[in-house]
Amino acid sequence: MLQFxxxxxxxxxxxxxxxxxxxxxxxxxxxxxxxxSLTANGKGGGDPKIVEKMxxxxxxxxxLYVRFGSYLSDLARFDxxxxxxxxxxxxxxxxxRMWPTLKLAFAAMAIxxxxxxxxxxxxxxxxxxxxxTLTMIGAISGLSLPQFWLGLLGMYLFALTLGWLPSFGxxxxxxxxxxxxxxxxxxxxxxxxxxxTRAAVLDVxxxxxxxxxxxxxxxxxxxxxxxxVRNVLVLIITTIxxxxxxxxxxxxxxxxxxxxxxxxxxxxxxxxxxxxxxxxGAILVIVLWFxxxxxxxxxxxxxxxxxxxxx
Amino acid sequence: MxxxxxxxxxxRLDIVSGKVxxxxxxxxxxxxxxxxxxxxxxxxxxxxSITALSIIGLLRKPLAVTGGALNFNGRDLRGLSKRELRRLxxxxxxxxxxxxxxxxxxxxxxxxxxxEMFVLHKGATWKEAEKLAIEALGNVxxxxxxxxxxxxxxxxxxxxxxxxxxxxxxxxxxxxxxxDEPTTALDVTVQAEILKLVKxxxxxxxxxxxxxxxxxxxxxxxxxxxxxxxxxRLVEERPVADLFLHPAHPYTDGLLKSLPxxxxxxxxxxxxxQEIEGTVPSIASFPPGCRFQPRCHRATSVCSAExxxxxxxxxxxxxxxxxxxx
Numbered sequence: 001m002l003q004f005x006x007x008x009x010x011x012x013x014x015x016x017x018x019x020x021x022x023x024x025x026x027x028x029x030x031x032x033x034x035x036x037s038l039t040a041n042g043k044g045g046g047d048p049k050i051v052e053k054m055x056x057x058x059x060x061x062x063x064l065y066v067r068f069g070s071y072l073s074d075l076a077r078f079d080x081x082x083x084x085x086x087x088x089x090x091x092x093x094x095x096x097r098m099w100p101t102l103k104l105a106f107a108a109m110a111i112x113x114x115x116x117x118x119x120x121x122x123x124x125x126x127x128x129x130x131x132x133t134l135t136m137i138g139a140i141s142g143l144s145l146p147q148f149w150l151g152l153l154g155m156y157l158f159a160l161t162l163g164w165l166p167s168f169g170x171x172x173x174x175x176x177x178x179x180x181x182x183x184x185x186x187x188x189x190x191x192x193x194x195x196x197t198r199a200a201v202l203d204v205x206x207x208x209x210x211x212x213x214x215x216x217x218x219x220x221x222x223x224x225x226x227x228x229v230r231n232v233l234v235l236i237i238t239t240i241x242x243x244x245x246x247x248x249x250x251x252x253x254x255x256x257x258x259x260x261x262x263x264x265x266x267x268x269x270x271x272x273x274x275x276x277x278x279x280x281g282a283i284l285v286i287v288l289w290f291x292x293x294x295x296x297x298x299x300x301x302x303x304x305x306x307x308x309x310x311x
Numbered sequence: 312m313x314x315x316x317x318x319x320x321x322x323r324l325d326i327v328s329g330k331v332x333x334x335x336x337x338x339x340x341x342x343x344x345x346x347x348x349x350x351x352x353x354x355x356x357x358x359x360s361i362t363a364l365s366i367i368g369l370l371r372k373p374l375a376v377t378g379g380a381l382n383f384n385g386r387d388l389r390g391l392s393k394r395e396l397r398r399l400x401x402x403x404x405x406x407x408x409x410x411x412x413x414x415x416x417x418x419x420x421x422x423x424x425x426x427e428m429f430v431l432h433k434g435a436t437w438k439e440a441e442k443l444a445i446e447a448l449g450n451v452x453x454x455x456x457x458x459x460x461x462x463x464x465x466x467x468x469x470x471x472x473x474x475x476x477x478x479x480x481x482x483x484x485x486x487x488x489x490x491d492e493p494t495t496a497l498d499v500t501v502q503a504e505i506l507k508l509v510k511x512x513x514x515x516x517x518x519x520x521x522x523x524x525x526x527x528x529x530x531x532x533x534x535x536x537x538x539x540x541x542x543x544r545l546v547e548e549r550p551v552a553d554l555f556l557h558p559a560h561p562y563t564d565g566l567l568k569s570l571p572x573x574x575x576x577x578x579x580x581x582x583x584x585q586e587i588e589g590t591v592p593s594i595a596s597f598p599p600g601c602r603f604q605p606r607c608h609r610a611t612s613v614c615s616a617e618x619x620x621x622x623x624x625x626x627x628x629x630x631x632x633x634x635x636x637x
Contacts, residue, residue: 208413214369217401217431230418305418306463
């Protein structure tokens, strides 16, 4: 088991290096740089002398491999570099934005899990019932509605019409400001979880070992708690992991919409400024988050299903 | 007749979906005495497995019991509430299935899966149940049971898993064990071991057995009496020895003649194995009268007009055929 965990964690390292290289290459291919975007609002045509001076100052005249090498060696010392624009350390900028995004992601995932999974279970245990039909209609709607549209609807209903919640902003970081963005971000994973859970439960309920359990004389509750839950868990955890992992990326839209001071809005702003160190840092954090969640999911698999770690 | 453990009378099972219904099992009657081993034989799809599932109350929609009576220990199983039926399952009527590969929960140690029986039916704590599970695993001759209880199904062979299934089924000393093709998925050598084990354990405990198989050899080995099913009907029922010596129904006769015999080539020369011509009719298109009549070489005009009633045979048993042999 320990060997499995260590191997799984070591696999993450080459992925990180590959991702950083990819980001580097993409930003060297994209036209424009921090120098042009700062001097002429990104439209070009700024004073060539200033552009040249800034390019040299930021080290952008160096060849790509040299820059990548120094980036990696900085990274190994946990130094993410300095923002071109604000001249602040990138780690500091990201650190400031991390907590609001994490808060948003955890809140959204909690909503998705605590609503989606039970709904999926209930729907599967009563297939064809009204609850089942309503859940599945809700799930399809939740998956199809775009986040920004849902967010706007929520703002209109709960903030403008009813006046229950603030329409945007971080406020004092309390729950009132969190509810709308978290709901907006949580609806899609909730819908997906409800569907996955339903499908997984239906699949397990038709398995031979469930017939064995019935032949043992088990009632519905024990059948579900003793034999269904654990078998369904693998699929549910996969879905949760994938959703949770990609949530930081998905949060970009919601953060922009609700003026949430998170990593997503930092990323969007930095991309338009060609503030490469910040973009690299932010993407790296998002990738690391994804890898972290995936590693945890893989380890959880092995805990749930002995067939995985036994080999 | 009151000393019978199980009496199935005129059992009728249908596939009911909406207003359409198709008959699957028709007018099946048999009884199993205490300590008796009864075999139910027939080809795939003849209704033997669902007959067994209806006894233990595990028929799933769209299948439903639409007629007849199921008496177990003098109680009408059809009249029992879901709760009462559930109590009976596992404790009084147990079942083992064909596929030991999938019949056990892959994520639960086998010991725990046996222990569940004691927790469910004997009110044992998990700790007591674990000990009883080790004992139960030893009873089915699994080596090193105190180690094996911690094993997961994927760490065991097919034969070992079927032993675990038997340990589960016999955990509470049931009155009736239903074995639905318990050895079909196993190697021949393992088959013999498993059959011997079931036979010995049931004989020692006085457990009645309903053995379902398409394998006449298994039935001959295990059972006292045997019923032959064809297309949802019981066509012949005999003590096992009589059946093999003097098959009365043309279908039974055909089944026995289609078996290869050791040494037959030396005695009779090289010969093709005899087959039963044609195929089993589908549920949606059972022929009128006797359902075997389109494939039967003895069929006469009455066979397609009327359903043959049971006629008693010498010694014991009956056959449903107008032109049967004595």
